[in-house]
Amino acid sequence: MSHVKAIIGLGNPGPEYDDTRHNAGAWLVEAIARDSHTPLRPERKFLGHYAKVNVAGEDLHLLLPQTFMNRSGGAVAALCQFFKLAPSELLVAHDELDIAPGTARYKQGGGHGGHNGLRDIIRALGNDNSFHRLRIGIGHPGDSRQVTNYVLGRPGKAERAAIEAVFGEIEATLPDAIRGNWAKAMNRLHSFKE
16 A cells, blocks of 8 residues: 655635635645644745655655645646655645535545546646545535635634644544555544544
């Protein structure tokens, strides 16, 4: 089973998007960097903010693409080329409409499910969708016509707290995920309910 060598947190750059639901993946990577006492720094060659941290004795690359969500693939491809990473060594953290705030799910491979960040990463990796995903629940507005405004909207206080409550549990499962112990990581994370 593949080991994870990089975590990419998807979001849109700029202060007007910082607190929007679409940036849930970016919030997670910022939390991991903060908890590792390692600041994410602008790194031009990766089109984003980058840090190298150590989790459970394993080196891990953290990347926040600073391209817009639908152009995330360029940053991911640049990181993979520079560090010679295979798509299966990536964990891409992103917001997920189909699960409730306060829950998160690991997933390997699959389609993009209409997520523009995932769509662009799959394209940039030469249609390789074997990378791992970390789906961070943001809930659904209930009407597909409201999705764009919803993901680009800010969650209320309780909702944001629920989304962030699962981050500690995600971080607790990372040592297993990084080492490829997916069943163990999934069992713990998927049974967590905020």
